[in-house]
Amino acid sequence: MNLHFVSVILIILFGTFNQILFAQAKDVSPILPSPVVYKRVKGNLYLPKKLSLNKSEYPENIRSQFDVLLEKFHKLNTVDTTGKAFIRLRKLKNVPKDFYSIAVNDYLLISYSNEKSLFYALESLIQLIQTEDDIKYIPKAFIQDYPKFEWRGLHLDVSRHFFTVDEIKKYLDLMAFYKLNTFHWHLTDDQGWRIEIKAFPKLTSIGAYRDSTVSRHFTSQPREYNKEKYGGFYTQDEIKEIVSHAKQRYISIVPEIEMPGHSRAALAAYPEFSCNNIQKPVPGLWGVYDDIYCTKEESFQFIESILEEVVNLFPGEYIHIGGDEAPKTRWKHCENCQNRIKENNLKNEEALQSFFINRIDRFLSKKNKKIIGWDEILEGGLSPNAAVMSWRGMKGGIDAAKKSHYVVMTPGSHCYFDHYQSKSKDEPLAIGGYTPLEKVYDFNPIPSELNTNESSFILGAQANLWTEYIPNLKQLEYMAYPRAIALSQSLWCHDRPSYNSFFKTLTETHFLFLDLLNVNYSRSSLKPNIDIASIKNGISIKVNAHDSLDSYKTQIIENDTIVEVFDLKSGQPLSIKSTEKNMTMTDLKFTSTKNNISSGIRIMRHLGLGATTNYITEPNPQYNYNKSLLTDGQYGARPWRGHEWIGFDSSEIVFEIELATKKKVKNININFLKSNGSWIYLPNKVLIYKKRTKRWRLCKSRKVKNEKTKFKINRRIRKLRFVIRTHEQIPTGLPGAGHTPWTFIDEIEFQ
Numbered sequence: 001m002n003l004h005f006v007s008v009i010l011i012i013l014f015g016t017f018n019q020i021l022f023a024q025a026k027d028v029s030p031i032l033p034s035p036v037v038y039k040r041v042k043g044n045l046y047l048p049k050k051l052s053l054n055k056s057e058y059p060e061n062i063r064s065q066f067d068v069l070l071e072k073f074h075k076l077n078t079v080d081t082t083g084k085a086f087i088r089l090r091k092l093k094n095v096p097k098d099f100y101s102i103a104v105n106d107y108l109l110i111s112y113s114n115e116k117s118l119f120y121a122l123e124s125l126i127q128l129i130q131t132e133d134d135i136k137y138i139p140k141a142f143i144q145d146y147p148k149f150e151w152r153g154l155h156l157d158v159s160r161h162f163f164t165v166d167e168i169k170k171y172l173d174l175m176a177f178y179k180l181n182t183f184h185w186h187l188t189d190d191q192g193w194r195i196e197i198k199a200f201p202k203l204t205s206i207g208a209y210r211d212s213t214v215s216r217h218f219t220s221q222p223r224e225y226n227k228e229k230y231g232g233f234y235t236q237d238e239i240k241e242i243v244s245h246a247k248q249r250y251i252s253i254v255p256e257i258e259m260p261g262h263s264r265a266a267l268a269a270y271p272e273f274s275c276n277n278i279q280k281p282v283p284g285l286w287g288v289y290d291d292i293y294c295t296k297e298e299s300f301q302f303i304e305s306i307l308e309e310v311v312n313l314f315p316g317e318y319i320h321i322g323g324d325e326a327p328k329t330r331w332k333h334c335e336n337c338q339n340r341i342k343e344n345n346l347k348n349e350e351a352l353q354s355f356f357i358n359r360i361d362r363f364l365s366k367k368n369k370k371i372i373g374w375d376e377i378l379e380g381g382l383s384p385n386a387a388v389m390s391w392r393g394m395k396g397g398i399d400a401a402k403k404s405h406y407v408v409m410t411p412g413s414h415c416y417f418d419h420y421q422s423k424s425k426d427e428p429l430a431i432g433g434y435t436p437l438e439k440v441y442d443f444n445p446i447p448s449e450l451n452t453n454e455s456s457f458i459l460g461a462q463a464n465l466w467t468e469y470i471p472n473l474k475q476l477e478y479m480a481y482p483r484a485i486a487l488s489q490s491l492w493c494h495d496r497p498s499y500n501s502f503f504k505t506l507t508e509t510h511f512l513f514l515d516l517l518n519v520n521y522s523r524s525s526l527k528p529n530i531d532i533a534s535i536k537n538g539i540s541i542k543v544n545a546h547d548s549l550d551s552y553k554t555q556i557i558e559n560d561t562i563v564e565v566f567d568l569k570s571g572q573p574l575s576i577k578s579t580e581k582n583m584t585m586t587d588l589k590f591t592s593t594k595n596n597i598s599s600g601i602r603i604m605r606h607l608g609l610g611a612t613t614n615y616i617t618e619p620n621p622q623y624n625y626n627k628s629l630l631t632d633g634q635y636g637a638r639p640w641r642g643h644e645w646i647g648f649d650s651s652e653i654v655f656e657i658e659l660a661t662k663k664k665v666k667n668i669n670i671n672f673l674k675s676n677g678s679w680i681y682l683p684n685k686v687l688i689y690k691k692r693t694k695r696w697r698l699c700k701s702r703k704v705k706n707e708k709t710k711f712k713i714n715r716r717i718r719k720l721r722f723v724i725r726t727h728e729q730i731p732t733g734l735p736g737a738g739h740t741p742w743t744f745i746d747e748i749e750f751q
C-alpha cells in the first residue's frame with residue numbers, strides 16, 4: 001500500500017486536502033489490533049438509534065453478529081432500507097488480501113475486498129463508536145486496514161482440562177473480535193482423548209476419563225491427588241457445530257491428534273497398539289510418558305482410521321500430528337519396532353520417528369491435507385508440504401524456513417500463555433515461566449537470521465494455552481486476555497504503535513469491552529514493575545507505574561503489624577537497609593492511588609542485604625538474572641517460575657560476595673532449588689573461602705543434603721569466595737541423565 005493510494009482515497013472520500021490537513025500526525029486509533037491507517041478529521045458523525053443498511057448486501061452470519069455486538073456494546077440496532085443507507089458498502093478489487101477501509105464522514109462507507117474483510121470492518125466499526133451523555137457518535141476519520149500475517153492463532157489444550165462446547169464458542173467469539181483467525185485445537189494427549197471416533201468407541205468410553213488428577217504443582221512433594229473421576233469429550237455432531245461456529249467467524253480450526261508420543265489415553269483404551277500390550281490407566285499426572293504408539297502395521301492402521309474420520313470433520317487445510325516429546329525407550333526393546341528399523345535400513349529410533357511422521361504425512365497428503373507438527377518432526381526430513389510449529393525457541397522455525405517449509409512461530413519465551421504474567425506473589429498457580437504483556441507485545445515472528453525469501457515461509461504465530469494449571473474457563477480467560485490482544489497486535493499490525501500507546505487504548509477502552517463480554521481478563525499488566533538494586537548496605541526499591549503520575553500508598557509491615565505508612569511516587573527510590581543483628585521479615589504493600597490495585601513484596605532483611613556479587617562463573621543468561629539477586633532479600637519462587645533464581649549449567653561454580661563493611665556473621669544459609677523433572681539438582685558440595693593476606697583460605701566446606709544448607713561461620717567477615725561443585729553428569733535413571741545438572745541458587749542469607 002503506497003502513500004499515493006491512501007491520499008487518492010482520502011481525496012475521493014473527503015473532497016479537499018484542507019480537511020485532511022486537520023489530521024494530526026499520530027492519531028491514536030481505538031481499534032485493536034491497530035489498523036494500518038487511522039486518520040482523524042474534524043468533527044463527529046452522530047448516530048441515529050437505528051442504523052440503516054441494505055440487508056441484501058450482507059451475508060446472514062455477518063449481519064447477525066454485527067447486530068448482536070451493536071446491541072450489546074452500544075444499545076443500537078440496524079434497520080433495513082432500500083434507499084440510501086447509513087452504512088454503505090462498496091466492493092474493491094486489486095487491494096491487499098483481506099483489505100477493508102472505513103470512511104466516517106456524513107455517513108459510513110465501508111469498502112471491502114471479500115466477505116472476511118467485511119466482517120473485520122464491522123468488528124472495527126463496533127470499536128469506533130463512542131458515547132457521551134447517552135449520545136452515540138464516531139469521531140470522523142478514515143481507516144484503512146489489512147493483516148500482516150496469515151496465521152494469527154490461539155491454541156487450546158482440552159486434554160489436561162476439558163472445556164464445553166459453549167466455552168469453546170465463547171473462546172472463538174473473542175478470537176474473532178480481535179481478528180485472530182486460527183484455532184489450534186489440542187484434542188488428544190496422555191491425560192484424555194476428547195474426540196469421538198466411531199471406529200474406536202473405547203477411545204472416548206475409556207480414553208476420555210481419568211480416575212484422579214494431581215493437585216498443586218506437579219513438582220510439589222509429596223504429590224497429592226484429587227481422586228474424582230474427570231473427563232469428557234466432543235461428539236462428532238458437537239465438533240461439526242463448533243467447526244460451523246468458527247467458519248461463521250472466519251476462523252479455521254487445526255485439529256491436533258498427537259503421535260507417536262502423548263498417547264497414553266489412546267493406549268489405555270487400546271493397549272494392543274503399544275509396544276508391550278500392557279494396559280495402563282489414563283494418567284492423572286502431568287509430564288512425558290515412555291508408552292507411545294508402536295510402529296507395527298496394526299498401529300498405523302489404527303491411526304490412519306482415526307485420521308480418516310478427523311479429515312472428514314475438519315475442512316481446514318492443516319492437520320496437526322504432534323510429534324513432540326516421544327521417548328524411544330519402548331521402541332528400543334520392541335521386536336516389531338526393531339524389525340521395522342532393519343527392514344527399512346534406518347539408522348536408529350530417531351530415524352524411526354521420522355519414518356513414522358513421513359508415513360502419516362503421505363497418508364494425509366493423499367487426503368489433500370497438509371501436516372503441521374511440533375519442531376521435532378523436522379529431524380530426519382519431511383515432505384515439502386509439511387509445516388513446522390516452532391516451540392523450542394525460534395531455532396526449529398529458522399531451520400524449517402531455510403529448508404523451505406512453512407513455519408508457525410510459537411516460542412515458549414513469548415507465546416506460552418500458561419506462563420506467569422506478573423511477578424506478584426498473588427498470581428494463581430501456573431506451570432512456570434514469565435511472559436508479561438509487554439514481552440508478548442514485543443514479539444516479532446520473523447527472526448533476523450532469515451533473508452526476505454526465507455521470511456516468506458513464516459506464516460505467522462500463535463499462543464499456546466496448555467491447561468495443566470487452567471482448570472476452567474475463568475482461569476483460561478485470565479491467562480489468555482489481554483495477552484491474546486497483544487499477540488494479535490504483533491501479527492496484524494504492519495507498524496505497531498508504541499507499547500505505551502497500546503496500553504492506554506487497551507486499559508481505557510478495551511478493558512470495558514472485555515467487561516461487556518463478561519471476560520475474566522487479567523489486570524496484572526496494571527501492576528507496577530518493581531525494580532530492586534543493591535545500594536551500600538542495603539537495597540533500593542523503585543515502584544514504576546505505567547502512568548508516571550501515579551503514586552502508591554505504601555505500607556511497611558513487620559510481624560503482621562503495620563509499622564509505617566507513607567506515599568511513594570512512581571519511580572521514587574525507597575531504601576531498605578540490612579539489619580545489624582537478627583534477620584527480619586519485612587513486607588511491603590503498594591496500593592496505586594489511580595487504580596487501587598495492590599502489589600506486594602516480601603524482603604528478608606539480613607546482614608548481607610544488598611551485598612555485591614562478583615560472578616567468576618557466569619550464570620546462564622537464559623534466566624535473565626539480575627546481578628543483585630543472591631542478596632536482594634527475596635527468595636526464588638517455589639514452584640520454580642523460571643525467574644527469581646540464579647541458574648548455572650556448569651559443574652563448578654565460583655563467585656564472591658562482599659559485604660558493605662566487616663560484620664560479625666554467625667551463619668550463612670544458601671538456598672538451592674531441587675526440581676529434578678526440570679533437570680535442576682542439588683549440588684554435591686560447597687566450599688567457602690575467606691581472604692587472608694592476598695590468599696584465599698578454606699574456611700568451611702560441607703556436602704549439600706537439603707535445599708537450605710547452613711554453614712556456621714562465627715567470625716567477622718567482609719569478603720568470601722564460594723565454590724560449588726555439582727555432579728559431572730546427571731546419574732542414569734534420573735531425568736536428564738547424562739547431561740550437566742542445572743544448579744539454581746537464591747538467596748544467600750548472612751545471619
Ligand SMILES: [Zn+2]
Pocket residue numbers: 274275293294295296330331334335336337
Ligand atoms: Zn513397538
